[in-house]
Amino acid sequence: MMRAGVIGGGFMGAVHTRAIRRSGAILTRVAGSSPASSLAAAERFGATTKTESAAELIAADDVDVVHVCTPNATHGPLVRAALAAGKHVICEKPLAVSLGEATGLASAAEASGKVATVPFVYRFYPAVRLARQRVAAGETGPLRLLHGSYLQDWLADPAADDWRVDPAHGGPSRAFADIGVHWCDLVEFVSGHRITRLSARLHTAVPERGGRAVATEDAAVLLFETDRGALGNLTVSQVSPGRKNRLWFSLDGAAESVSFDQEAPETLWVGGLSENRQIARGTHPTRQDIVPAGHPQGYQDCFDAFVADTYAAIQADKPDGLPTFADGLRAARLTAAVLRSAAGDTWIDV
Numbered sequence: 244m245m246r247a248g249v250i251g252g253g254f255m256g257a258v259h260t261r262a263i264r265r266s267g268a269i270l271t272r273v274a275g276s277s278p279a280s281s282l283a284a285a286e287r288f289g290a291t292t293k294t295e296s297a298a299e300l301i302a303a304d305d306v307d308v309v310h311v312c313t314p315n316a317t318h319g320p321l322v323r324a325a326l327a328a329g330k331h332v333i334c335e336k337p338l339a340v341s342l343g344e345a346t347g348l349a350s351a352a353e354a355s356g357k358v359a360t361v362p363f364v365y366r367f368y369p370a371v372r373l374a375r376q377r378v379a380a381g382e383t384g385p386l387r388l389l390h391g392s393y394l395q396d397w398l399a400d401p402a403a404d405d406w407r408v409d410p411a412h413g414g415p416s417r418a419f420a421d422i423g424v425h426w427c428d429l430v431e432f433v434s435g436h437r438i439t440r441l442s443a444r445l446h447t448a449v450p451e452r453g454g455r456a457v458a459t460e461d462a463a464v465l466l467f468e469t470d471r472g473a474l475g476n477l478t479v480s481q482v483s484p485g486r487k488n489r490l491w492f493s494l495d496g497a498a499e500s501v502s503f504d505q506e507a508p509e510t511l512w513v514g515g516l517s518e519n520r521q522i523a524r525g526t527h528p529t530r531q532d533i534v535p536a537g538h539p540q541g542y543q544d545c546f547d548a549f550v551a552d553t554y555a556a557i558q559a560d561k562p563d564g565l566p567t568f569a570d571g572l573r574a575a576r577l578t579a580a581v582l583r584s585a586a587g588d589t590w591i592d593v
Contacts, residue, residue, distance in 0.1 A: 244267065244268060245266070245267075245268035245269070245307055245554045245557065245558075246268065246269050246271045246305050246306055246307045246308075247263045247269065247306065247307065247308050247309075247310060248270075248271055248272040248273070248274070248300040248303065248308070248310065249263070249270065249274070249284075249290075249310045250274045250297045250300060250301075250309065250312060250313055250321055251274075251275070251310075251311065251312030251313040251335075252273060252274075252275040252280055252281070252283070252284030252287070252288070253312065255312040257288065258312075259310045259312055259546075260273070260289075261543060261546075262543070262546045262547045262549070262550035263310070263550060265547045265550075266547065266551040268308075268554060270288060270290050270291065271291050271292050271303070271305045271306055272285070272291075272292050272293075272299075272300045273288050273300075274295075274297040274299070278295035278296065281293075281294055281295050282295070291305075297313075297321060298324070301321075301324050301325050301328050301330065307330065307331060307557070308330060308331040308332065308553070308554070308557065309325040309330045309332050309333070310332075311332065311334040312335050313335075314406055314413065315335075315337055315339075315340050315407075315413050315414045315420075316340050316411065316412050316414060318334055318335070318337075318339055318340075318348075319339050319344045319347075319348060322334050322338075322348050322352075322359075323348070323351060326352060326355045326357060326359070329355075329357070331357045331359065331553075331557050332352070332357065332359045332360075333359075333360050333361075333362065333550070333553055334348075334359070334360075334361055335361075335362060336361050336362065336363065336424060336425075336571060337414065337420045337571070337574060337575065337578065338361055338568060338571030338574065339571075339575060340413070340414030340420075341415075341575070341579075342575045342576060342578075342579040345571060345572045345576075346572060346575075348568060348571070348572075349569055349571065349572040352568040353568075358553060358567075359567060359568040360549070360553045360565060360568070361566050361567065361570055361571035361574075362546065362566070363549075363566040364542070364545040364546045364548075365425055365428075365505060365545065366428070366429060366549075366566060367544075367546075367548040367549050367552075367564075368505070368508050368545055369525070369528075369529045369540065370503055370508055370509070370510060370511040370522075370524055371429065371432075372529040372530075373511050373524075373527055374433050374494070374503055374511055376527075376529075377499075377501055377513070378433060378434055378494065378496070382498065382499060383494065383496030383497070383498055383500070383501060384497030384498030384499070385471070385496060386434055386436065386473050386494050386496045387474070387495055387496060388473060388474055388475065388493075388494075388495040389434055389436060389467075389473055389474075389492070389494055389495075390475055390476045390477070390492070390493055391426060391430070391478075391491045391492035391493055392426075392477065392478040392479065392480075392490075392491055393422045393423060393426040393477075393479050393480075393490045393491075394478070394479075394480045394486035395422065395480065395483065395486055395488055395489075396482065396483050396484045396486050396487060398449070398452075398461060398481040398482050399482045399483065399484045401449045403452070404452045404453040407459075408452050408457055408459060409455075414459075415458075415459065415582060416459060416460065416578050416582055417459035417481070418445075418459075418460045418461055418462055418463050418479050418480065418481050419443075419460065419463045419479055419578055419581050420574075420578045421481070422479055422481070422490075423463055423477065423479040423577075423578075424574035425490060426477055426490060426492065428566065428570060428573070429490070429492065430475075430492050430494070433492075433494065433503075434473075434494050435471070436469035436470060436473055437469060437470045437593075438467045438468070438475070438593055439467075439470045439592065440467060440468040440593065441467040441468075441577075441580055441581065441590065441591055441593060442466045442467075442589070442591070443463060443580075443581040443582075443584040443591075444464045445460035445463050445581075446460060446461060446462040446463070446464075447459070447460055447461050448461040448462060449461060449482070460585075461480065461481055461482045462478070462480040462482060463477075463478075463581065463585075464476070464478050465479075465581065488505060488506060489504065489505065489506050490504075490505035490506075491503065491505070491506075498515075499513055500514035500515075501514075508524075508539075508540070508541065509523060509539055510523055510524065523536060524536060524540065525537070530563075531548055533548065549566075552565050577593060580593045
């Protein structure tokens, strides 16, 4: 039975611990930012053994896989230590706060021979897998336009603040590195296209939070080209009132379009010249359909499926579409290109 340790006692730590249990694994240890927070998190999450630090958790013999759920700037040292200790790793995104660090982590993971994954969990919606199947089967025809948005509102209030706003903890990009990379990963996964060239603009809507100047973006807009000749655009925002977690894309092909909305994930919209359809989840079952049609599946279900597939990979299975550190590195490359484009007011090759 898989034995897991979680580093980080916040919101994402709770998401990971639920997924660990639902996979049938054992949560053996939890580490926070201090001995006191570690012990409190262990009690809150129900770990079988108390531990006082991340170093102690990583060294423990009763941990097979380490889940890194800490602020972005701490990912690198924790991941390196876990891989050096012979552990498998699940690291929250972004994998790292710089392209150089992400490159090093991906190389270290490959050299270790361990399973190392990044939770791009929106890949695990059944409707997303159905869209991917339709594109791969040629039902859409060649894709011409890839477009959409990822909109949130948790920073729309000027009084709102969070560690992610501070570049020292969250990194030099916020909105794009936090949620824009999710959209790019999902669209590249479904379409089979790769973004090869982009032009980006960044916008800081609230210049001061918590009594300090804001140095990261609240919103981003991208134009891009792909390796298969399609054009695309993306709007990313964490300051759009009423949009809680609206990840939406449309892939427009020669024969049909397919569209997905994460706030209404039970259907895939398929547009045609003579009719439009909404295909309900479960109509064409995929491996990701874990409950009967008509019983909604959501974000936690996707996370559960991602963790279960990671553990299956550790046990030598080869699940389709598992996002690895290579995908985390891809996200870092896109983030670096976005920052360079916005700073230089120019198109950048990815």
